[in-house]
Amino acid sequence: MNIPCNSCQARKSPLCSVFTDLEIEDLFQLAHIRRIKTGAYLLHEEDPVRQVYNVSSGALALERLASNGAKQIMAFCYAGDFIGIASGPSYSVSARALKPLTACQWQEADLQSLYKKHPKLETRVHDITSRVVEAIMDQLFVLGRKKATEKIAWFLLFIETRQANARGYTSAHKSRSFKMPMTRVDIADYLGLTVETVSRAFSQLNSKGMIEITDKWTITIKDRAALTALGDYTSPVPGRKG
Amino acid sequence: MNIPCNSCQARKSPLCSVFTDLEIEDLFQLAHIRRIKTGAYLLHEEDPVRQVYNVSSGALALERLASNGAKQIMAFCYAGDFIGIASGPSYSVSARALKPLTACQWQEADLQSLYKKHPKLETRVHDITSRVVEAIMDQLFVLGRKKATEKIAWFLLFIETRQANARGYTSAHKSRSFKMPMTRVDIADYLGLTVETVSRAFSQLNSKGMIEITDKWTITIKDRAALTALGDYTSPVPGRKG
DNA sequence: CGCCTACTTGAGTCGAGTCAAGAACCGTGG
DNA sequence: CCACGGTTCTTGACTCGACTCAAGTAGGCG
Numbered sequence: 001m002n003i004p005c006n007s008c009q010a011r012k013s014p015l016c017s018v019f020t021d022l023e024i025e026d027l028f029q030l031a032h033i034r035r036i037k038t039g040a041y042l043l044h045e046e047d048p049v050r051q052v053y054n055v056s057s058g059a060l061a062l063e064r065l066a067s068n069g070a071k072q073i074m075a076f077c078y079a080g081d082f083i084g085i086a087s088g089p090s091y092s093v094s095a096r097a098l099k100p101l102t103a104c105q106w107q108e109a110d111l112q113s114l115y116k117k118h119p120k121l122e123t124r125v126h127d128i129t130s131r132v133v134e135a136i137m138d139q140l141f142v143l144g145r146k147k148a149t150e151k152i153a154w155f156l157l158f159i160e161t162r163q164a165n166a167r168g169y170t171s172a173h174k175s176r177s178f179k180m181p182m183t184r185v186d187i188a189d190y191l192g193l194t195v196e197t198v199s200r201a202f203s204q205l206n207s208k209g210m211i212e213i214t215d216k217w218t219i220t221i222k223d224r225a226a227l228t229a230l231g232d233y234t235s236p237v238p239g240r241k242g
Numbered sequence: 243m244n245i246p247c248n249s250c251q252a253r254k255s256p257l258c259s260v261f262t263d264l265e266i267e268d269l270f271q272l273a274h275i276r277r278i279k280t281g282a283y284l285l286h287e288e289d290p291v292r293q294v295y296n297v298s299s300g301a302l303a304l305e306r307l308a309s310n311g312a313k314q315i316m317a318f319c320y321a322g323d324f325i326g327i328a329s330g331p332s333y334s335v336s337a338r339a340l341k342p343l344t345a346c347q348w349q350e351a352d353l354q355s356l357y358k359k360h361p362k363l364e365t366r367v368h369d370i371t372s373r374v375v376e377a378i379m380d381q382l383f384v385l386g387r388k389k390a391t392e393k394i395a396w397f398l399l400f401i402e403t404r405q406a407n408a409r410g411y412t413s414a415h416k417s418r419s420f421k422m423p424m425t426r427v428d429i430a431d432y433l434g435l436t437v438e439t440v441s442r443a444f445s446q447l448n449s450k451g452m453i454e455i456t457d458k459w460t461i462t463i464k465d466r467a468a469l470t471a472l473g474d475y476t477s478p479v480p481g482r483k484g
Numbered sequence: 485c486g487c488c489t490a491c492t493t494g495a496g497t498c499g500a501g502t503c504a505a506g507a508a509c510c511g512t513g514g
Numbered sequence: 515c516c517a518c519g520g521t522t523c524t525t526g527a528c529t530c531g532a533c534t535c536a537a538g539t540a541g542g543c544g
Binding site for chain 1: 306313328329335364367369374375378379381385386431434474478
C-alpha cells in the first residue's frame with residue numbers, strides 16, 4: 001500500500017522512527033491529516049482531550065492565557081513533535097500555528113488499542129513525555145534565573161539546535177544561519193519579557209557582533225563561543241537511558 | 243506477611259493506591275528503605291539514573307544549580323511523590339531533604355520486570371509524569387508572568403493545597419493554618435526571586451491582613467478571596483482523563 | 485549565654501517595564 | 515508599478531519594581 005509516511009518530515013521523529021514501514025501503516029490507517037493555516041489554533045486549552053497529534057510540517061506555539069490577558073508560551077513545536085497528552089480532562093495549553101501546519105491526528109480513544117497492538121508506541125509516547133519534562137525544566141531555569149540578554153542568547157542557541165534536529169529528521173544540513181518562525185512578541189511571551197526588551201537584546205547582540213540579523217526572521221550566529229558563554233547554554237545530550 | 247506499607251503515609255498516594263495489599267508486597271519486596279537527614283541529598287543531578295524513589299515521609303526540593311552558583315528549585319516533593327524518572331542518562335535535578343526523609347528505593351533495572359508483572363504500574367508512573375508536566379507549566383506561567391507579591395500569594399495557596407493533599411492520603415484534616423518545610427531562600431529559589439523580596443512580600447501580605455505569620459514556618463490564610471485574586475490561583479481539577 | 489543561621493528592614497541602584505514615536509515590512513488594491 | 519493601511523519591529527525617554535548592599539533582629543542549639 002502507498003502511504004505518504006515515507007516522504008513525511010516526521011518519519012524519522014522519535015515517535016515514527018521506531019516503526020517499520022509495515023507497522024506504520026497500522027498507525028496511518030487510523031490517522032487523519034489535519035491542515036491549519038498560520039495563526040489558527042489546532043487545539044484550545046479548555047478543549048476536552050479527544051485527539052492527539054504528531055506534527056508533520058510547520059511550527060506551533062503551545063501557550064496559555066491568563067485572565068488578565070498575559071500570555072505564556074510553554075514550547076515551540078516542529079515536525080516530529082507529539083502533542084496532546086494531558087493528565088487532566090482538558091489540554092492545559094493551546095496550540096497556535098506559527099506557519100501553515102500539517103499534522104497527523106489520532107482519536108485519543110484509538111490510542112489505547114494501538115498501545116495494545118504496538119507496545120513500543122506506549123513506551124515511546126511516555127519517553128517523549130519525560131523529555132518534555134526536561135525541556136520545560138530548562139526553560140524554568142532560564143525564566144527564573146537569567147537576565148534579558150542571557151535569555152535571548154540562550155534562546156537563539158536553543159532554537160537553532162532545535163530546528164537543526166527537526167530538519168535533521170530528513171536531511172542533516174549544516175549552516176550557520178537559520179530562519180525562525182516566531183515573532184518578537186512570541187519570543188517575549190516564551191521568555192517572560194516584553195517585545196521592547198527582546199528587540200533591544202537582539203540589537204545589542206547584533207552590535208556586539210555575536211549575531212547578524214539578515215532580515216528579522218533570519219539570524220546568523222557569528223560568535224558562538226561568546227553567545228554560549230553569555231547564555232550558559234549546554235546543548236542537550238543525545239544519549240538515552242539504558 | 244507483615245509489611246509497613248499499610249501504615250505508610252504514601253499508601254494512598256497516586257502510585258501505591260492502585261495496588262491491593264497483596265500486590266504491594268511484590269513492590270515492597272524489591273524496595274529498600276532510604277533515610278536521609280535534613281539538608282542531605284537523596285540524589286544529585288549528575289548521577290546516573292539507577293534508582294527511583296517514592297517518598298514515604300518528609301519533604302524534598304528538586305533543584306538545579308547553574309555554573310555561576312544560581313539555583314532554581316523545580317518542585318517541592320512530599321509523601322507520595324514519585325521521583326527519579328529521567329529521559330537522559332542522569333537525573334537532571336538534585337533532590338535535597340527539607341526535613342528528615344524516608345523513601346522507598348527501587349533499582350531502575352527492577353522497574354522493567356515490575357512493569358511486566360504489574361502493567362498498571364507503568365501506566366501510573368507515566369500518568370505521574372504527565373502530571374509533572376502540568377505542574378511545571380503552572381510554575382512556568384508564574385515565573386514568566388507574575389510580579390513578586392503575586393508569586394508569593396500564588397505560592398502560599400499552592401503549597402497549602404499541596405500539603406493538604408499529601409496529608410489527605412492519611413487523614414483529611416481541615417485547618418486554615420499550615421506549616422511549611424522550606425526556608426525563605428528556598429521559596430526565592432523556587433519563584434525566581436531574592437530572599438529579601440520574598441521577605442518583603444510576606445510582610446506586605448501580613449500587614450494587609452491577608453495572611454498571619456505565627457512563626458516563620460507557620461502561616462494562616464486570613465483572607466482567602468483576596469489572596470486568590472492577587473495570585474490568580476485556580477486550584478487543580480481533581481478530574482482524571484477518561 | 486553566646487554563636488550561628490535565618491529572617492527582616494532600610495537605602496540606593498539598576499534592569500526591565502511602560503509609554504510613545506518613528507521606521508521597516510507586508511499584503512491589498514488602484 | 516506605486517500608494518496605502520496595518521502590523522511588526524526598533525529606538526528613546528522615563529518610571530518603577532526587584533536586586534544589591536548593609537545593618538539589625540529573632541530563633542535554635544550547643
